[in-house]
Amino acid sequence: MPSEAKSWRWRYRFDGKEKMMSLGEYPKVGLKEARDRLAEARKLWSGGIDPLAERKAVVEAKEAEEREQQRRAESSFELIARDWWARWKEGKSRRHADTVMSRLEADVFARYGHRTRHLRTSSVKLNGS
Incomplete structure (x- = not known):
């Protein structure tokens, strides 16, 4: 064969x-x-x-x-914020750290999570988008 x-x-x-x-x-x-x-x-x-x-x-x-x-996926705002949060929460109470993450998830990620880190903050403030 x-x-x-x-x-x-x-x-x-x-x-x-x-x-x-x-x-x-x-x-x-x-x-x-x-x-x-x-x-x-x-x-x-x-x-x-x-x-x-x-x-x-x-x-x-x-x-x-x-x-x-x-x-782009690796540099999204949400991914960077979650990475920051993982380092930031050290030394904080679990309740406070969870509250901060809950607020990020509820208020920030839905609107800005998909954006890349090359986002210019002035355009966000001016355009509100």
């Missing part, structure tokens, strides 16, 4: 170089889907665009967007 995976591939030339592009692994990608992917790649190729380079650019752009979203 062969252990090699079967895949759909397309060989083409671009800028005088022979290239090979994977269209997907069989049976995850069926014949119809492989043909559709090939048609899209050929359309790019006939327009003077290297399909492999285009695929790489799309993947890199998607990864950059995911990194940016992760950075």
